Amino acid sequence: MNSIRKTINEYINKIDKMLSNGKFYNYIEYMVFPHYKNLEPNSRIELNFPMTILIGKNGSGKSSTLHAFYGAPKGYSTGEYWFSTNIDPIVETGDSERNRYFYGYKENSKSYIKEVRKARIKRSESNIKKADLDYWETTRPSITDGMIPLSDKNSRNNPVVKDVIYVDFRGEISAFDKYFYFFEPRNGKKQDYLRKHSKFLSKIFDGDDARYGRYPDNKLFDKLIIMEKKHIEIINKILGKNYIEIKMVKHKVYEKWGTSIFVKTGFKSTYSEANSGSGESAIIKLVYKIMNAKPFSLILLDEPEVSLHPSAQLRLKAFLLNEIINKKHQIVISTHSPVLIQEMPKESLKLFETNITGKFSITNGVTTQEAFYNIEDDVSDKKTIICEDISAKILLEKVLTKIRKIQYFNVIYVHGGAETIITKYLPVFATNDDFQKTMYIVLDGDKNYEKRYDIESLSLSVLESATTLEEYFKESTNCVINGYIDGNKGHGREDQKIDVYKQSIKYHYNNVYYLPSKSIPEVIILNSNYVRNTYGNIINKYSNINNINAKEIVKEITNSLHGEINDDNYRSTITILSNQFAKEENSNCIRIIKIIDTIFES
Structure with missing residues (x-):
């Protein structure tokens, strides 16, 4: 695991350098939502890292945002995934209520930003085109939406040119599962139907003539795909498997179109998707799609962690980052997975939350801790800040509320002032491993003597002298520690005194802060x-x-x-x-x- 995490960090650093060196073409820099579904008006996503991760609880607008990204490039439409029905009508009253978004992209590092606005416009029937209630059109820039005006008011920028791969892992159902769980045979048992028709699927995988009934081959299945060795190696790496052969085909042997896989392992066993985990089928299809994607593609993944073990999720993340390096893709992921969030730079993380008005807000550039805590129901490992008076406690809590981190902290003030905190509490926190990670002290600024000593940089002669360590601590805090040391014929034990002062100096350096000015x-x-x-x-x-x-x-x-x-x-x-x-x-x-x-x- 540690080696994979190290590799991931190396990939991230390399991608950062590639981005700053202008290696990405037709790169979408940002997307703005003046009015789109239930997002807060004028919400904005900055794509300042080529793997963007959308985090938030269910129903917070992540999938809707992926649909907007899907419709951004030339030749693609958000209407393919979001459309009006009698049960779920899309109500728009006037231009201000028209669902729309715009984005900015650069063709290359030397070009200027081109902004493109996509709006949902009901298209009437004409001699050329059919009516489309969910038609999304590229429109002229809108100054009121905050777009950059063009010199020609009647012109518009062309959409970005990128291939799009969209995979919703919750909908990745194999052909076998589609029939078994969602269809009922007209006669007999579904097991009998699957048994009877599986012989035609077997012929397809064997490369034989598979026609039956009214279906010739070209109506029964698409081209049989035999995975290349390099694809199999990547799939094995992600899933921890030992496949030596993988075949895949889209077919309608089981009533409706669906995809089946057939694998052979190094242990000489063979099986289809009927006996594989859903995560196996999904990863096999995903790797094939991404490995065959054109360079500079836009790849959209909705909850790729579904049915994947955490270790497989980690290896999947490494694969995706490596493909960004190899082919300069842009990838946008919607997830609830802490594994996919970890290690990622804060520039890549976008937090989706429901605000008090019921709208979805987007926060750019959150930390991995914020992202992780948000997908948990409760924050169980809060950090504690100790301060010396009620005024400091109130001030810190108000600032924490402002930056929406109040739920991650306990702020406590203790009686007795700064001296009591330093002489009584600090040594206890300093000599306890758990407290070192969870307990922090914020003192009033007038107690700041502007002396901090990094224990790692002190000389051996200092570290072996209790008297010198005591002087260093006093210079930093104007206090001397008493107690916490066993007696030794009327004198404190020198070795324990050294240890307490070393730990306390280290704690003061890492865990003690002072109010500004x-x-x-x-x-x-x-x-x-x-x-x-x-x-x-x-x-x-x-x-x-x-x-x-x-x-x-x-x-x-x-x-x-x-x-x-x-x-x-x-x-x-x-x-x-x-x-x-x-x-x-x-x-x-x-x-x-x-x-x-x-x-x-x-």
């Missing part, structure tokens, strides 16, 4: 446009806001809000001001977000 929370939230605009009469009485007067200023604002200063009203004021602060894009908010992201991704 060397400020306490009150200073940070008072330095906002909201406070200046709303409470200017109070703020203007002070020449500046600092760590000494900030709490008094908050008390004055509390008095103006509540008419009385007490602990509950003070907390209420901090909550209001923190909420407004988190809504603004200011340097301190950005720096707090960076701290949270660092903890989240660690």
Whole structure:
């Protein structure tokens, strides 16, 4: 497994370099949805990595988005997968409600962006073409949709030219399964029907004349495909099998058109799709399609993890990345699989969520942790942030809410201030492997002495001296650790003291953070446009806001809000001001977000 993951990381790095060096042609850079199904208006997907992964719970718009991508290139239509019926009518009232999307693509690295708009337009019948209620047309650019205007207002860009391969793994049903699970014979048992007609399928696989009844060969099946050795090797690698021969054919031996496979293994056994797993059939068909795809194709995969073991999913991901390297494909995948998400760069991950209005929102560039947590029903392994006062707790929680990471954290404040946290809590966290991964400390900025020591870079003489380690820790925190060391004839054990200080210095380096600008929370939230605009009469009485007067200023604002200063009203004021602060894009908010992201991704 580790070797495969290493290979995947190597592939990702290589693809990154290929992309920056302009190796991809007819590359779709982004897609925007001014009005499309149930997506939030003007939702946008950035395709800044050639394998794009759509993550989200069922019914969050991922498959609908794949249908839009399917209809983007020349000669393809979204209407093939999304169309109006009496039961599920597509209701559009006026041009503003017309379902549409547009995308930007580059023919090569030196060309400019060409934007193409596709809109659902009901086509009336003419002498040339039949009526089509679900016709999607390439239209002129729309400035109101946010598109780039063209010099000729009546012109339009041509759609991107790419072959499209679309595979919905939930619908990949073999010919045998189609009949066995969805048809009933007119007479007798379905087993008897399958037994009788399988002899014709056997003849097809043997290359013999398979006609029967009213069906000649060319009406009974398409061309028999005998897999090449290189295809078989890839399929074996993904599935962990030992096939030496694979045949595949599309036929209607079992009433309706479907695909059958026939395999021979190195153990001299043979079987068809009737006795294979659905994952086997799906991977065999997928590998054949992708290996025969033209360079620079658009490959769309809907839940490829269906019926695949996690190890097979991992090897499938490696195969897809390698095909991007070999043929410069663009691949878009809809998935719920943590295996397919892991290792992928955040640029490739797109998170689909249902917002409070019932619309589907899209977030570009999420981390693998965010993506993984989203497809879980509950976050069981939250990280904990310890802070020194209630104001810091409220501030951090408001910023976490803003960036939609509140569900991944517990924020706790402890009594006793920074010194208690450093001398009592930090050594416990530092000397416990589990706590090192889950417990983090965020102290007020006025406790930041701007000294951090990487334990890995300290000399051996420092690491072997408890006295020197103690000095280093004190320089970083202005504190000395007491306790946690066994007695030894009235003196602490030197070896244990060394170990505790080494672990504590390491923990301080990796797990302890400080609020920005060397400020306490009150200073940070008072330095906002909201406070200046709303409470200017109070703020203007002070020449500046600092760590000494900030709490008094908050008390004055509390008095103006509540008419009385007490602990509950003070907390209420901090909550209001923190909420407004988190809504603004200011340097301190950005720096707090960076701290949270660092903890989240660690």
